[in-house]
Amino acid sequence: MDLSSRYMGLDLAHPLMASASPLSMTLDGIRALEDAGVSGLVLFSLFEEQLQAEQDFDDLLQLYGDDSFAESLSFLPRHGHYSEAAEHYLELIRKAKDATNIPIIGSINGVTSDGWIQYAKQMEQAGADGLELHLYYHPPSLDISGREVEAHYIETARRVKQSVNIPVALKLDPYFSAFGNMAKQLDQTGVDALVMFNRLLMQDFRIDSLQIKSAPPYSHPGDIALPLHWIAVLYGKLKTSLAATTGVYCADDAIKYLLAGADSVMLASCLIKHGPEHVQTILSGIKQWMEVQGMQSIDEMRGIMSESAVPNPEAFERLSYLSTIAAGKRA
Numbered sequence: 001m002d003l004s005s006r007y008m009g010l011d012l013a014h015p016l017m018a019s020a021s022p023l024s025m026t027l028d029g030i031r032a033l034e035d036a037g038v039s040g041l042v043l044f045s046l047f048e049e050q051l052q053a054e055q056d057f058d059d060l061l062q063l064y065g066d067d068s069f070a071e072s073l074s075f076l077p078r079h080g081h082y083s084e085a086a087e088h089y090l091e092l093i094r095k096a097k098d099a100t101n102i103p104i105i106g107s108i109n110g111v112t113s114d115g116w117i118q119y120a121k122q123m124e125q126a127g128a129d130g131l132e133l134h135l136y137y138h139p140p141s142l143d144i145s146g147r148e149v150e151a152h153y154i155e156t157a158r159r160v161k162q163s164v165n166i167p168v169a170l171k172l173d174p175y176f177s178a179f180g181n182m183a184k185q186l187d188q189t190g191v192d193a194l195v196m197f198n199r200l201l202m203q204d205f206r207i208d209s210l211q212i213k214s215a216p217p218y219s220h221p222g223d224i225a226l227p228l229h230w231i232a233v234l235y236g237k238l239k240t241s242l243a244a245t246t247g248v249y250c251a252d253d254a255i256k257y258l259l260a261g262a263d264s265v266m267l268a269s270c271l272i273k274h275g276p277e278h279v280q281t282i283l284s285g286i287k288q289w290m291e292v293q294g295m296q297s298i299d300e301m302r303g304i305m306s307e308s309a310v311p312n313p314e315a316f317e318r319l320s321y322l323s324t325i326a327a328g329k330r331a
């Protein structure tokens with residue numbers, strides 16, 4: 001049985017990678033992930049705010065409130081010196097490359113490309129096998145149009161892609177009015193992978209103290225629906241690799257993502273909750289399913305449930321929608 005997969009030009013022993021999370025914040029953590037059997041990993045993110053020495057992050061927190069902008073800030077280490085954070089990160093890449101035999105992907109989380117393209121280059125020099133950009137740009141302004149937001153993503157992707165020679169992945173959220181066209185435009189920048197999807201961690205309110213409260217950043221089983229849909233739509237239509245992130249807790253989730261067309265299936269919450277060795281439970285489940293189905297390789301199963309097999313995708317989408325509504329009425 002051939003479990004190998006190719007993701008953004010990197011050869012993986014199987015498709016299950018660790019996505020960015022605190023599990024990769026130390027060399028011991030990285031070794032534990034490799035020992036547990038992930039085929040590659042994305043390091044926790046270096047945040048743009050950590051790289052902008054001139055920006056007073058404490059002022060930013062005061063301005064917006066400590067717990068607001070949950071998605072951006074909940075992952076962000078609250079203390080430490082910016083330059084130290086960057087140097088520590090580069091050192092971790094060097095050590096991880098020395099200590100492991102799996103692809104190590106550096107991650108930058110930001111809004112603009114200014115000020116940190118140089119760090120992308122430094123991550124490449126430190127030995128990273130690839131770079132994942134987690135772009136997060138949702139301006140609260142009512143005067144910025146969707147077209148401007150899209151142009152910002154495309155320009156940032158283009159600039160970073162042009163600045164390094166290692167493969168570049170973009171981790172996105174789905175909140176564009178025409179995600180398919182957005183994916184096509186990003187593909188045309190030459191980026192090597194789209195990682196779908198980053199979850200928008202919405203804010204909640206405390207009604208007793210009238211404060212904003214952050215939601216915990218963990219996904220839940222069953223959260224795969226949106227990335228699954230878009231991977232199934234995009235498969236076979238773009239040059240770029242497709243990675244699935246969000247909601248994988250068991251083998252069935254990973255199998256569905258592969259059937260939709262994912263080149264890599266990324267895990268975070270389930271590894272944090274059940275330990276890195278949970279990757280083996282998921283991998284065994286995939287192997288068992290392949291045996292039962294008579295599948296010889298991951299390549300053989302990839303994309304067979306994608307929309308590429310559907311002659312009229314628009315009609316198919318509408319029909320799926322109507323059948324779901326009808327099923328709800330029958331229940």
Ligand SMILES: Cc1cc2nc3c(=O)[nH]c(=O)nc-3n(C[C@H](O)[C@H](O)[C@H](O)COP(=O)(O)O)c2cc1C
Nearest residue numbers: 019020021044045134217219245246247267268269
């Ligand atoms: C505690 C925690 C920390 C995370 N830190 C990062 C991060 O630093 N950078 C990033 O791009 N994503 C980060 N993520 C998002 C994950 O990489 C992943 O995309 C997301 O949680 C969905 O996958 P999951 O359902 O397997 O958790 C984090 C997630 C969790 C739960």
